[in-house]
Amino acid sequence: MQSLNGKKALITGGSRGIGRATAIALAKEGVELGLIARSEESFEVVRNELTALGATFVTAVADVSKEDEVQQAIKEIEDQLGGIDILINNAGVGVRGSFQELSTDQWKKVLDTNVMGIVHVTKAALPGMIEKNKGDIINISSMSGLKGTVGSSAYSASKFAVVGLSESLMQEVRQHNIRVSVLTPSLVETDFTRGRDHEPNPEKFMQAEDLAEYMVSQLKLEQRTFIKSAAHWATNPF
Incomplete structure (x- = not known):
């Protein structure tokens, strides 16, 4: 197991939900954090929590x-942190119907955020990782990226794209000692899923x-194997 202490992590959608929880977990390991979110106000809670830690x-x-906003944000973060070792592409939106x-505008919003958002952020952060010849990229997909369901055509299409993007990118950057992972969780209790009337059982x-x-446990591993399963990490071994 490797130590994460002193590493620098960039998390999109870092102010709440999975992003906030991941920021706190990594902070406890001594990781320095760069967080991106869409509004200044959304950072209030996580800022207080991280300051307390x-x-x-x-x-x-x-x-x-x-x-353009992504490039500016990542430049600010890299200038202050001194580079990025871990990138967690977590930001995402969903719409049901x-x-x-679903209108074409709704489709465009989902695809622009869930797919092109990963493209924009990764393109901005990847050169620094290649220069250092190391790094970890984790893309958050979903079970909806493995199986489409009624009412989730746009969201599911975007999350299928994240899996394919991750698997292709993995093969391209492994030569630079960069690991690419895609995580496909099922229902996670966040603002996005809380109160969904079609899912009444909170135990799910x-x-x-x-x-x-x-x-965090996966990032600590010296090696990971490419796995294809219901809640999988798609990674390259090295």
């Missing part, structure tokens, strides 16, 4: 669907903190 962190406001009900939800702990 004595963590080193930087926050930046950006909509990941907008490439039948294929016929996993907690964001559990997923965060899982990511």
Whole structure:
């Protein structure tokens, strides 16, 4: 197991839900954090929590669907942290409705955030990892990225794309000692899933903190094997 102490991590959607839980879990391991979210106000809770832990962190406001905002935010974070060792592409949006009900604008919003958001952030952060010849990239997909369901055509399509993007990127950057992982959790209790009237049983939800702990445990491993399963890490061994 390797220590994460002193590493620098960038987390998108870092102010709440899975991103917030992951930030706290990594801070407890001594990781320095760069957090991106869409609004300044959303950072209030996680800032207080990280300050209480004595963590080193930087926050930046950006909509990941907008490439210029992403580039500026990541430049600010890299300038203050001195580089990025771990990238967690967590930011995402969802919309429910039948294929016929969803407008093309709704489709565009989901794809621009869930797919192009990962493209924008990774393109901005990857050169620094290649220069250092090391790094970890974790992309958050979903079980909806493995199996489509009624009412989730746009969300599911975006999350299938995240899996394919991750698997291709993995093969391209492994030569630079960079590991690419894709995580496909089922229902996680966050603002996005809380109160869904079609899912009345709260016991079916996993907690964001559990997923965060899982990511920390995987990041600590010296080697990981490419696995294809229901809640899988798609990674390259080295």
